[in-house]
Amino acid sequence: MKSENPIFNHPTLQLLEKCETLRTLKQLHAHMITTGLALHTYPLSKLLLLSSTLAITYALSIFNQIPNPTIFLFNTLISSLTNHRHHTHIAFSLYNRVLSHKIITPNSFTFPSLFKACGSDPWFYHGRALHTHVLKFLGPACDHFVQASLLNFYAKCGKVGVSRYLFNQISQPDLATWNSILAAYARSASSGCDTSLSLEVLCFFNEMQSSSIRPNEVSIVALVSACADLGALSQGAWAHTYVLKNNLKLNRFVGTALLDMYSKCGCLDLAYQLFDQLRERDTSCYNAMIGGFAVHGYGHRALSLYERMRLEGLVPDDVTFVVAMCACSHVGLVVEGCEIFESMKEVYGIEPKLEHYGCLVDLLGRAGRLKEAEERVRTMPMHPNAILWRSLLGAARVHGNLEIGEVALKHLIQLEPETSGNYVLLSNMYASIDRWDDVNRIRKLMKDHGINKMPGSSLVEIGGAMHEFLMGDKTHPYSKEVYLKLEEINRRLSEYGHKPRTKEVLFDIEEEEKEDALSYHSERLAIAFALLASDSTSVPIRIIKNLRVCYDCHVSAKLISLIYVREIIVRDRNRFHHFKDGMCSCLDYW
Numbered sequence: 001m002k003s004e005n006p007i008f009n010h011p012t013l014q015l016l017e018k019c020e021t022l023r024t025l026k027q028l029h030a031h032m033i034t035t036g037l038a039l040h041t042y043p044l045s046k047l048l049l050l051s052s053t054l055a056i057t058y059a060l061s062i063f064n065q066i067p068n069p070t071i072f073l074f075n076t077l078i079s080s081l082t083n084h085r086h087h088t089h090i091a092f093s094l095y096n097r098v099l100s101h102k103i104i105t106p107n108s109f110t111f112p113s114l115f116k117a118c119g120s121d122p123w124f125y126h127g128r129a130l131h132t133h134v135l136k137f138l139g140p141a142c143d144h145f146v147q148a149s150l151l152n153f154y155a156k157c158g159k160v161g162v163s164r165y166l167f168n169q170i171s172q173p174d175l176a177t178w179n180s181i182l183a184a185y186a187r188s189a190s191s192g193c194d195t196s197l198s199l200e201v202l203c204f205f206n207e208m209q210s211s212s213i214r215p216n217e218v219s220i221v222a223l224v225s226a227c228a229d230l231g232a233l234s235q236g237a238w239a240h241t242y243v244l245k246n247n248l249k250l251n252r253f254v255g256t257a258l259l260d261m262y263s264k265c266g267c268l269d270l271a272y273q274l275f276d277q278l279r280e281r282d283t284s285c286y287n288a289m290i291g292g293f294a295v296h297g298y299g300h301r302a303l304s305l306y307e308r309m310r311l312e313g314l315v316p317d318d319v320t321f322v323v324a325m326c327a328c329s330h331v332g333l334v335v336e337g338c339e340i341f342e343s344m345k346e347v348y349g350i351e352p353k354l355e356h357y358g359c360l361v362d363l364l365g366r367a368g369r370l371k372e373a374e375e376r377v378r379t380m381p382m383h384p385n386a387i388l389w390r391s392l393l394g395a396a397r398v399h400g401n402l403e404i405g406e407v408a409l410k411h412l413i414q415l416e417p418e419t420s421g422n423y424v425l426l427s428n429m430y431a432s433i434d435r436w437d438d439v440n441r442i443r444k445l446m447k448d449h450g451i452n453k454m455p456g457s458s459l460v461e462i463g464g465a466m467h468e469f470l471m472g473d474k475t476h477p478y479s480k481e482v483y484l485k486l487e488e489i490n491r492r493l494s495e496y497g498h499k500p501r502t503k504e505v506l507f508d509i510e511e512e513e514k515e516d517a518l519s520y521h522s523e524r525l526a527i528a529f530a531l532l533a534s535d536s537t538s539v540p541i542r543i544i545k546n547l548r549v550c551y552d553c554h555v556s557a558k559l560i561s562l563i564y565v566r567e568i569i570v571r572d573r574n575r576f577h578h579f580k581d582g583m584c585s586c587l588d589y590w
Contacts, residue, residue: 012037016046022054029062045076052080056087071104078110082117091117092126099133106137112149119156127153144170148180155184160197175216178208182222189229195459195468195546201226202235217248221257228261231544231571234464236261252280256288263292266542266569266576283309287319294327296576297585302327303336318353325359329366330575332589337363358387365395366589370404386415390422397429405429413445420446420453421547458522459544462533469525478529485528486520492563493556500552521553523570531564540567548572554590558582 012031019025029047032038038047044066051059063069063077074094081091095114098106111134118127131150134142147170154162163184170177182204189197205223208215215223220239227236240258243250255278262271275281275289286309293302306324310316316324321344328337341360344350352360357380364373373392377384389411396405405426412422423446430438446453456471469476476482523545530541549557549572561568562582570577578585 010037010043013043013046016050019050019054022058025051025054025058041070041072045073048073048077049080052077056081056090060090068103071098071107071110074098074104075107075109075113079113082113085117085120088117088123092123106133108138108143108146111138111146115149115153118153124157127157140169144174144177148176151177151180151184155180155187158188158191160184160188173211173213175213175219178204178211178213179216179218179222182208182219186222186225190225195230195457198226198229199466202230202232214246215242217243217251217254220248221253224254224257224261228257228264230466231265231459231542232461232466233262233265233267233542234461236265250278252278252282252285255280256284259285259288259292263288263295264571266296266540266571266578268292268296268298281312283314283317283320286314287317287323290320290327291323294323294330295571295574296578297330297587299327299331299333299336303333306340316348318350318355321350321352322355322359325356325363329359329363330586330589332367334363334367334369354382354385354388357382357384358391361388362391362395365392366398368395368399370395370399370401374404374407384411386412386419386422389415390425393422393425397425400429400432402429417449418451420451423451424453454547456522456545456547458526458546460526460530461542462530467526467529469522469529471522471525472520473522473525476525476529478532481532482525482528485532486524489524489528489531489560493559496559496563498556498559521550523549523553524556527557527560527568531566537565540569543568543570545570545572548574549577549590554584554588558584 012028012035016025016028019028025047029038029051032043032047037043044062048059048063051062059077059080063073066073074097078091078094081087081094091114095106095110098104098110111130114130115127117123118130131153134146134150138146147166151163151166154160154166163181167173167177167181173181182201185197185201185204189195189201201222205215205219208219220243224236224239227233227239236258239261242248243254248254255274259271259275262268262274271289271292275285278285286305290302290305290309293299293305302324306316306320306327309320321340324340325337328334328340338360341352341356344352344356357376361373361376364370364376370392373395377388377392389408393405393408393412396402396408409422409426412419416422423442427439427442430436430442458469460467460469467476473479474483523543526543527541530543534541549570554577557568557570557577557579559582560566561579568579570579575586575590577590
């Protein structure tokens with residue numbers, strides 16, 4: 001046992017744990033040499049671990065003087081180095097020394113830290129080579145810790161299918177392995193638009209519970225993140241209750257995930273109530289809450305929280321500036337948003353990145369200051385990406401500036417020739433002014449590139465179950481009833497004087513057909529189904545849409561909320577719209 005060996009309890013090691021300066025470290029190192037303590041592996045590992053955090057060059061000099069370092073010492077230093085991205089190349093140099101060694105070989109403790117380092121550029125390509133080394137030195141039946149690190153590596157590369165394959169090879173996955181696959185799918189889901197990945201997280205979580213593995217805080221964060229992406233309020237609230245009932249820690253990680261979930265499910269009051277109750281609030285917690293206010297269109301409340309965060313002594317990070325500027329963008333606080341952008345460098349010494357310029361362009365573009373927004377894109381210190389040009393194109397569409405719209409699309413075709421939304425935005429601009437020859441030209445351009453318009457899809461939660469609808473969808477079990485309800489809704493909309501805005505329908509077809517095309521948009525089908533399945537006027541209809549809500553659906557939803565006395569909460573790809581009593585929370589600034 002460790003306690004029975006006097007070396008493990010040596011007073012020098014206790015002093016080593018309290019060492020904070022390089023000078024003190026050198027004194028202790030000298031003492032270890034004179035007492036012979038430096039001849040033993042365990043004290044050496046402690047010395048290497050500490051020295052690598054204080055001065056890497058000193059740690060390497062110690063290591064290079066060890067006559068025959070064991071794999072344990074190699075692993076200790078490699079693991080410490082991979083915790084610092086700028087030392088990763090040294091860690092791999094040490095690993096190469098292991099490979100060239102005549103006596104020692106890598107073991108189960110060698111690979112996890114290296115796979116962790118491979119999870120970011122420029123080290124991705126090393127990961128597959130490491131995988132072959134795992135098979136060579138450990139065989140296919142390596143321990144769970146190595147398997148979990150492999151899962152994480154492939155997930156960070158976006159290869160969730162490989163992660164799933166590796167997971168399926170494990171006969172009895174432990175908690176760490178379950179958490180790895182849950183986090184893999186949750187991370188991939190949040191970085192894309194594929195709701196099926198989030199649904200997989202919910203399925204995995206159910207399987208884990210069936211296997212008698214008890215979830216911990218890491219499991220809950222993955223589950224709640226998936227619920228946030230899906231807008232699955234019932235499952236997210238269940239996860240919150242599970243944390244409280246099972247005495248799990250409501251730490252800042254779980255708290256931030258729950259804040260994000262309640263915000264993205266349209267329950268901003270619950271999110272803020274939880275925010276005030278959290279004992280641990282770091283920058284990430286504030287970012288989640290500020291972002292929640294932003295997407296719901298409460299710009300002033302977001303800025304108040306931003307100021308509160310600064311007064312509490314928390315330093316804003318890159319994400320803070322993004323969500324604060326987005327909050328300004330959604331409500332037209334141009335001066336405030338520009339001041340936040342300028343403060344990044346002037347106050348905090350942070351150079352704005354692409355995402356911050358993207359927020360600035362969006363802020364100016366939404367406010368109609370298109371020339372200024374275009375100038376920012378052209379004069380920024382880095383090459384603008386597709387997001388910036390798309391933001392400019394969207395603003396040009398809203399404000400009817402064809403000249404800037406055409407310039408933006410030209411750049412977008414070069415950067416993202418296969419993204420349908422770019423062509424659709426400009427096509428809508430041409431359609432709105434009856435320039436059908438140009439609409440057909442854009443559609444031919446899409447056809448020549450083999451591009452199909454991304455179908456609109458909407459998720460609606462009824463009784464804890466998620467129902468998905470696509471535009472013109474007739475696959476739902478109650479599709480016949482849904483379409484009958486749509487006819488009723490359209491009739492009542494007409495009675496209230498609603499005239500469908502058909503200018504943005506992409507096809508040069510008869511006016512009656514255009515009206516039908518608008519009626520079958522995915523969010524209309526979701527609203528019709530929700531009205532059928534839930535007749536309680538006290539329960540809001542919650543819809544998650546993958547695309548931006550079109551103008552006609554926006555106007556229709558306002559009227560439907562008045563006609564049927566129902567609150568309708570729609571989260572599109574940009575923000576939330578709360579439709580109630582014939583009004584929308586965005587005040588038509590969207």
